[in-house]
Amino acid sequence: MNYTYNNDDILRKSFSEYLKSKKLRQTTERDAIFAKICQTKNLFTPDTIWKQLEDDHFHVSRASIYNTIVLLLDAKIVVRHQFSSTIIQYELKCIAEQHHYTICTSCNVVSEIKNDKINNHFSGYKISKFASEYYTLYFYGICSKCKYKQMHNIMKTKE
Numbered sequence: 001m002n003y004t005y006n007n008d009d010i011l012r013k014s015f016s017e018y019l020k021s022k023k024l025r026q027t028t029e030r031d032a033i034f035a036k037i038c039q040t041k042n043l044f045t046p047d048t049i050w051k052q053l054e055d056d057h058f059h060v061s062r063a064s065i066y067n068t069i070v071l072l073l074d075a076k077i078v079v080r081h082q083f084s085s086t087i088i089q090y091e092l093k094c095i096a097e098q099h100h101y102t103i104c105t106s107c108n109v110v111s112e113i114k115n116d117k118i119n120n121h122f123s124g125y126k127i128s129k130f131a132s133e134y135y136t137l138y139f140y141g142i143c144s145k146c147k148y149k150q151m152h153n154i155m156k157t158k159e
């Protein structure tokens with residue numbers, strides 16, 4: 001599914017249906033948090049969402065944001081990325097399905113990559129006794145900035 005702004009309606013509908021099925025109330029707080037997550041077309045943490053809501057003068061606790069994210073994970077609207085033992089970020093599932101990630105093991109910077117070659121390679125890939133829903137690839141390595149710094153340091157020590 002390719003992400004378009006029209007998907008916001010689909011997402012909103014599936015979240016409403018999820019809340020109904022769990023007999024949970026659709027509160028103003030949950031709606032605001034969810035709307036902000038839908039607007040965020042990239043990776044986020046409970047903290048980044050909290051800051052954006054604060055900027056809008058909408059005050060919620062970080063715990064409320066975290067709890068809403070837990071619901072969205074359960075509803076399969078949001079996915080959780082554990083890039084390393086310390087880096088955990090979240091993303092809308094419909095966006096996560098469209099790309100992969102590079103993670104620099106030196107500076108911990110996470111970048112999204114789009115690569116049709118990878119997608120063509122894995123589309124329709126069947127795994128026995130497993131119904132695959134989506135996939136994400138993480139490429140760990142050194143980013144060009146860190147590589148440059150390393151080279152620079154090596155040259156310095158040689159002088």
Ligand SMILES: [Zn+2]
Pocket residue numbers: 104105106107108109142143144145146147
């Ligand atoms: Zn780096």
